[in-house]
Amino acid sequence: xxxxxxxxxxxxxxxxxxxxxxxEQHMGHRAMYWYKQKAKKPPELxxxxxxxxxxxxxxxxSRFSPECPNSSLxxxxxxxxxxxxxxxxxxxxxxxxxxxxxxxxxPGTRLTxx
Amino acid sequence: xxxxDQPTEMTATEGxxxxxxxxxxxxxxxxxxxxxxxxxxxxxxxxxxxxxxxxEKGRFSSFLSRSKGYSYLLLKELQMKDxxxxxxxxxxxxxxxxxxxxxxxxxxxxx
Numbered sequence: 001x002x003x004x005x006x007x008x009x010x011x012x013x014x015x016x017x018x019x020x021x022x023x024e025q026h027m028g029h030r031a032m033y034w035y036k037q038k039a040k041k042p043p044e045l046x047x048x049x050x051x052x053x054x055x056x057x058x059x060x061x062s063r064f065s066p067e068c069p070n071s072s073l074x075x076x077x078x079x080x081x082x083x084x085x086x087x088x089x090x091x092x093x094x095x096x097x098x099x100x101x102x103x104x105x106x107p108g109t110r111l112t113x114x
Numbered sequence: 115x116x117x118x119d120q121p122t123e124m125t126a127t128e129g130x131x132x133x134x135x136x137x138x139x140x141x142x143x144x145x146x147x148x149x150x151x152x153x154x155x156x157x158x159x160x161x162x163x164x165x166x167x168x169x170e171k172g173r174f175s176s177f178l179s180r181s182k183g184y185s186y187l188l189l190k191e192l193q194m195k196d197x198x199x200x201x202x203x204x205x206x207x208x209x210x211x212x213x214x215x216x217x218x219x220x221x222x223x224x225x
Contacts, residue, residue: 004156031211042201042215043157056211090156102147103213105156 003027004106006091012112015081021109023074023091032074033103034066035090043090049074081113118216120202125222126192134187134200134219142207148176148187149201151218157201160187189221197223 004025013019023032031050035043048056049068057066063085065077074091088110092103117139126132138146145164149157161169163178163185175188189196202216 040218042218044215045212048211050211056209102159102162104159107156 004091004093004104006089006106006109008109009107010110010112012114013078013081014114015083017081018077018079020078021076021089021091021111023076023106024072025093025104025106026072027093027095027104028071029093029095029104030071031094031096031101032068033092033094034074034076035092035105037088037090037108047076078111081111083113086111086113118202118204118214120200120216120219122217123220123222125224128192128194128223128225130192132189132192132221134189134202134221136185136187136202136216138183138185138202138204138216140183140204140206143180143183143204144207144210145205146176146178146185147203147205147213148174148185149203149215151199151201153198160200192223194223194225197221 007022033048034046036046037043045058046060047066052068063080067075088108090108091106094103095101120136124132147162148160150160151157160174161176163169163176166180168177173190178185199218199220201218203213205213
């Protein structure tokens with residue numbers, strides 16, 4: 001199983017809503033990532049979890065709150081988002097943070113904030 | 115920090131060869147990745163270079179020159195399904211967790 005799954009595929013939310021994005025992998029990977037990607041732009045790193053601990057927060061606003069309940073799951077909790085937060089949110093995992101291990105990406109959640 | 119440059123767009127004919135260049139400037143280098151991304155889909159891993167030279171994988175090859183801060187991805191025998199964005203990503207040795215992506219090169223394959 002070399003798959004990273006993400007739910008939901010699409011999400012429309014208002015600026016006062018609270019929602020969560022979910023990501024799951026069963027490859028035994030110990031590093032998991034959240035990226036944000038705007039149209040025609042490259043992915044931008046948001047958070048990195050290594051061995052279930054937050055290792056990197058790329059100065060992401062607090063309205064985005066990551067959570068890693070266990071080694072297979074990664075959540076991104078959303079609250080009081082702005083329309084400019086509309087984007088494709090990609091989850092990725094790798095066998096180990098660093099070294100030559102490539103990151104496997106999930107299909108993404110397309111988020112629209114109204 | 116990272117400064118990664120690649121051409122914005124390239125067009126080629128089915129069956130032809132296309133070379134996508136990537137130049138980078140980094141304070142410390144620890145590997146370069148190439149990813150393919152079809153519109154609306156997730157990036158998929160193509161290749162990894164950390165030492166100078168050429169890595170070949172079927173129709174795709176990737177080359178790295180660390181002294182020049184330069185890599186290219188070579189796509190041979192182009193097929194229509196190769197129409198996609200190709201992303202160059204560099205890992206900085208000061209932070210193994212982080213990949214910095216170039217803006218991507220959109221390749222259009224024409225019949």
